Amino acid sequence: MKISTKGRYALQVMVEFAEHEGEVLSLKSVAEAHHISLKYLEQIVQRLVKAELLVSFRGANGGYKLAKTPSEITVAAILCATEGSLSVVTCMDKHVCGNDCHCRVRKCWDKLNALIDDYLQNVSLSKLLAD
Amino acid sequence: MKISTKGRYALQVMVEFAEHEGEVLSLKSVAEAHHISLKYLEQIVQRLVKAELLVSFRGANGGYKLAKTPSEITVAAILCATEGSLSVVTCMDKHVCGNDCHCRVRKCWDKLNALIDDYLQNVSLSKLLAD
DNA sequence: GTTATGATATATTAATAATATATGAAAATC
DNA sequence: GATTTTCATATATTATTAATATATCATAAC
Secondary structure (H helix, E strand, O other), X not given: OOOOHHHHHHHHHHHHHHHOOOOOEOHHHHXXXXXXXXXXXXXXXXXXXXXXXXXXXXXXXXXXXXXXXXXXXXHHHHHHHXXXXXXXXXXXXXXOOOOOOOOOOHHHHHHHHHHHHHHHHOXXXXXXXXX | OOOOHHHHHHHHHHHHHHHXXXXXXXXXXXXXXXXXXXXXXXXXXXXHHHOOOEEEEXXXXXXXXXXXXXXXXXXXXXXXXXXXXXXXXXXXHHOOOOOOOOOOOHHHHHXXXXXXXXXXXXXXXXXXXXX
């Protein structure tokens, strides 16, 4: 039950973009600063672009910057975009649980998922910076 | 950020043991009922024994039963025993985060971990059965 | 037109999850 | 007390996913 490097790197990097709000930062510099493989980070950042959390600028002096203000970008959105989903059990995604789904456990997972989601929806980048 | 089959199977199976409280059930029957590989389940169940959530009985007519009452066994304990830890980020376990750990994200993870733990500590097998 | 970036697709490697094999030890039953 | 049925442990194999790299192209700045 771990968040992968995709989500963790994304969050790290988004904090960096928030710290330099407005500035266009090249991935090369960001990847070096965080000791992350540039090519891996490119893939991660693509997801953030598709989720409209970052905007990209091509060409020389290009790079990325936040698509919204830090207060409008939540940790939930970042993790959702990069990890795929926040739910802690796959059957929640697929709407199928193992065998016959008489699954007494389901309500517990539902509540847990809701709990996690509620919390992370309420943590924005600006909140992170304030800490 | 998914719970693996170890945790999910464990929970499924513990619910079954709770439904048959007092009875000694052989793993063979449980594995068949849940369509889980017997040998895989044996490994999972070992962890539950070591965590003192199940007790084992060897020999013919042997098997396992709950080590405590269903109300004394929490989902947190089951997942902890089988998944290793409930924390959602590895650096929480290792007490090391990536680079220099100026890590603004840390507080967020801490709170999230606490949230998850608090919730799951309060869901016992008897609560699951009541649902 | 050359350089510095991002965009996309695919390939490779590493790590982990899931399952299986093999062997042993204990207890019940006959 | 031999046989069967279970758990116990260690190791091996396979499948899946995560992480990274390679290759090629597109765009914009200078």
